[in-house]
Amino acid sequence: MRPRTSPVPAGMAPSRPRGTARRGAPFARAARHIALILIVMLLVAPVSAHADPAAALPTVPGTQPAPDAQQASGAQQASAAQPALDSDQMNAVIGAALAFLTPRTLDSHSAREFCLWGLNGLGAIDPSLAVNAQDGRVRLSLAQDTLLVLPAPPDTDQGGWTALAVRLMQAAWARSAPMRDAGADGTLQGFFDELFNHMDPYSRYVAPSPATTDRDIRTGGTAGAGLTLGHDARSILITGVNANGPAWPVGLSSGQRLYAVNGRSTRDQTPATVSQWLLGDVGSKVTLLVGDERTRRTIVLRRASVPPETVFAYASNHTVVIRVTAFSADTAEEMSQYLDQASDDPHLRGLVLDLRGNRGGVLQQAVTTSALMLDRGVAAITHGRDPQANHIWAVQGGDMTGGAPIVILVDGRTASAAEILAAALADHRRAVVVGSTTLGKGLVQTIGQMPDGGELFVTWSRVLAPQGWPLQGLGVMPQICTSRGEADLERQLQDLAAGTVDMRDAVQAARAARFPLPVSRILDIRKACPAAIGTDSDLDAARSLIDNPAEYRAALTAIPDDVAYAPQAE
Structure with a gap:
């Protein structure tokens, strides 16, 4: 098996071997388990x-x-000479x-x-x-x-x-x-x-030039090969291969040298210049001469739009840690491949889903990702004035992990689609949330393209968690709070071993909240676990829960029994 060679965010261990599943080929069980989302994404023309x-x-x-x-x-x-x-x-x-x-x-x-x-x-x-x-x-x-x-x-x-x-x-x-x-x-x-x-603070106008950049980020941008380049004293080096791009299936890997692009020598060129040579129209061909000191080979690729990689993982002692940095066009597909690989381990002890610092992204990707770990149920509810903004995001697909314990890490920067995923899994008692209260962005924007090429991002719906509580302002309250110091965390874990959840009242107060919620009440609930930036204590607590099933089961009980929710008119 060939290791995934994409750059890993700071603080993460090298990516886990990806296995044989590749973009563009059948994903076997991974493809079969991509959830059926019952509400189709609204595309605004x-x-x-x-x-x-x-x-x-x-x-x-x-x-x-x-x-x-x-x-x-x-x-x-008098000012006729000025541009009109x-x-x-x-x-x-x-x-x-x-x-x-x-x-x-x-x-x-x-x-x-x-x-x-x-x-x-x-x-x-x-x-x-x-x-x-x-x-x-x-x-x-x-x-x-x-x-x-x-x-x-x-x-x-x-x-x-x-x-x-x-x-x-x-x-x-x-x-x-x-x-x-x-x-x-x-x-x-x-x-x-x-x-x-x-x-609201999220609606905005984006002028034509930055709007084009934003669209490129969301969709993968200008077509390319999916390679990250560097150099040494002698030549251009491949330093990363995006698993979503066309270079991945043909076997290119980190450390190989890139000698020519379309017959053009890379000698004495900068990585930035050569990276530009790799760009072109979607579907167009690009010919690469790659190799090492002993052998060289010619590879012909078809350029493709390559969404950024957002999922990175590693395994340790039969526990898989998956970090999701954002929710872009391919996040759920990337997750499905990692979950498929994790499920091949007959001794899998659990999963740690790290959403710390994840600012969100595409709502539909968060819903689809939740369906990979839920058999069925409501992942989120969106409610707005426009009838097209009103959805009950119900999923059915099948838990790819076979019910393995899941711990979700969050912090004060976890927002939007990441909060939706954490709330969905927690409300169904499918995961234990560890960390601090999240940002609390529970508003959804729809995008309208303007005649000048700019874009309007317009908030058109509020998000409610499966049990009916609002994410906006409130955020996700963790079952295990790590933002109150090491001594407090140690006490929580000791009490969990005895079957007591110290955060039970705070978690249930958050679940009982309903829109509209006064700011004073929001602040009163959130103070039980102040928002903070994540630390190593989060991962330590997650490992303790996975290593001690009694602690994990006790933490799940902090979530009240699931109740049917019917949106009410405002």
């Missing part, structure tokens, strides 16, 4: 807004100039944003609210600019000068408010040097930043 290319400026019915409109007109002529604001593009983006936001936000807001919030962002670019709405009119001012006054459209008129916002932006652009310095991208960013300041 890009939303477009109509803009008349013949119109130099959107029009608002009944528009009336401000008393000093002639002065503003003169200023606009692309009103068609602004109209398209803001119109698409309103169409996307209006039915999806957790709380209902009108086009009027969205636009007035966003227009206040002009003042963040140029503090002398101000927008005020009063008596059915919207006024744009620059210091003491009134630049433009427009009649306010009906509150829900998305087209009218889009046109009004663009008219005000264009008037501000003509008179404000800071606006022009910020450019169209900066103007849009300011508009959306201020709009989302009035909502």
